[in-house]
Amino acid sequence: MVMTERLNLASLPAAHAPAVDPRELTIGIVHLGLGAFHRAHQAVFTEQAALLTGGTGWGICGISQRSATVRDQLAPQDGLYSVLTRGAGDPTIQVIGSIRDVLTAPEDPAAVVARIADPDVAVVTLTVTEKGYRAASGGGLDLTDPEIQADLTGRPPRTVVGQLAAGLARRAEIGAGPLTVVSCDNLVANGPFLRRLVEDYAAAGSTAGLAEQLEAARFPASMVDRIVPATTEADRDEAARLLGVRDEAVVVAEPFLQWVIEDDFAGARPAWDKAGAVLTADVAPWEQAKLRMLNATHSMLAYLGGLRGYETIAEAVRDDELAGYATELMTADVVPTLTPPDGLDLAAYGASVLERFANPALKHRTAQVAMDGSVKLPVRLLGTVRDRLAANAEPRLASLAVAAWMVYVSRGVDAKGNELHLDDPQAGKLRAALDGAGSQPPAVVDALLGVRSVFGDDLPDNKVFRALLTDHVASLTK
Template structure:
């Protein structure tokens, strides 16, 4: 039998279940991108907030196109289990914050009603970096964003409906790994409005807010073995089971246009400036993750804990994180970057959480700018060399050729074409030279180009 509201009472007492009446909670949050990360992170914070007495913050999860998550969650009435696995600890809980799941292209009218409802006050997003439809220079790809199923088109329709009904605006929270994600989202929405709905620009500026956030929790892709383990714990089949680590962090800029849940009472941090936290996460954690992914795959490893146990890879990632990335972060008062690095390596080494390197390696063209190229540019301006970051970058360049079968990237065709045109000796300049594809983020000097050529020649 499947986990559902009907079968929930039958689960073992050792499994924690929602500590509130789900049916009494109105939907207050519409979330785009109802994947495993959201279910293990923001939805759990919201679940905890409602368990603590907050009301009417249930979540409607939206998939823009794929019906896969709807097929997992809808028959389960939005319920799912989260297995929290540490090196020596394990617990399972049922999360009840998700009340409804919608596929935007299948139920556009229902989605429109939810976004236009007075009770809806927050829209949140985990649509991955590529979901924002940005060009390599970071600006909005207006032609790609014009389709009716894009998040921009859906939001603009909601803005128009709320304005017509005399309702207040929305707080729109980006929870993806974009530097200054609140400011970026605000700018992208304004660019879309300027082109397609300029009459809404003053209303958006007056009524809405896009606070910046930093999110952190390692959530590997769920495997069939994880679903089987969940079935043993629950005595029920859970198609939407999620596995994660004990650690979680959510730093949110305290700038809302609407009421909000008391997330800070259940562990979130409300701050005036998210940038030091987000920069540390992007450059230290995410930068190290990418290095582990590309170097680890090249060395024949499958999981993060295997790659970080490889002495050669571990030494490279230690140097990248501690010496080349941390020095580019301006920490907030009390933010200990050395301790943060120590914590990260403990998390990476957790064998109870098999985090696939291929999963981390996806969409590298959308990620390397913030994770590696920005630190490279900063260090170059200071006259500092970054041999570990260049070694990781060379591993990505090799990966981008697509020979190992792991390349999953929105720019895959373009990257393969550049490789075919430039060859091994010219690919570094084609990507990072004066007129390179990524030159806007970091323009490599002659020494860096030569270093990358030498590293590529070693393969």
């Protein structure tokens, strides 16, 4: 039987009510990038913190940066949605009510700025993916980006950095307090990185009050972890069976949930630590372990698995050869580059990574993980490559992962003849580099190594790295 009644406050069975009555919440957080990950991660932490402390001032206003899909899903549901958790046993479901408002930036960019400037808002969080920051290859803001340039002319901003800058400037105008901006994307030192982008934007413009607000603002680094695959119709059907009503906004997640945050806030904050987040003076060791072990291995399995025709990461992990490569990447190449934080056993962490990836209930698609490789590789794999080369060691497995990306990009089909769609912000640049290069491994490697926005100025000239890539590309294409 197909459920037609939608999830909302009136239809929701009492057994599935949110932990905190959403009608009692006022907005104190703005979140940029209202995708599935935020709804399965920061919004869950925020709701649990409100439950444990009784705080009602930390409702979330979510900002969708592109489409109105999430807004249209949540609006008829009073902002409610469910998290369907899939682990080893039967799935469980939890209704979340911490998102109290949703704006779609392209429809009303001025409203986004007004919400960031709201004096009741003390924290802005972000999950906009690596490409959403519009950074140049050198690490600063890409001031040649047409959308950044358009924002700098004074239009209602449509970029994340433009939105933050305009919101901070407006806070100066109305005398609002200082803001804490928490990046939750997989970027090295993401807080300081984002501060630099906003500073670059400020230096390129002449926005009154922005410099003073920036000086008072805080940009703590953070590290997030939870596997959140794309929701399918089967997931929506499962949620309807468990809830008794239809939830068009359900998100799917694994049981594992982690958030490490630098304890550096400009003012009040939710009691995320009460809900299980780790507040620390130094996020870097946690971040490096996650980026170089979990995220890098995820990318390796996506490209190698995709080339072999595996649809999901779980299928790729069940391939003994690929699982062996993933293990060796972590133990041989990554672990020697890390200084683990207190309480983190790297060997146990590596084993848990593969165990989580093998969860067949998640159905995390290789194509989804393979997206945006040109911006993911530098932060997930190329740091390990550089550190191993600097130690006069050969990064054999890290190079295999990079070579798999090169073949994925250049060949465009898997072992079964199915198309490997290139979904990447630099797709045009990558195709232009490969145009006329031919299919021979040395030519493919030379062409893609020449994309300096990915590999910088050092790696293309490294003979050891080039030789490793050429050998791996040859083995993957024979």
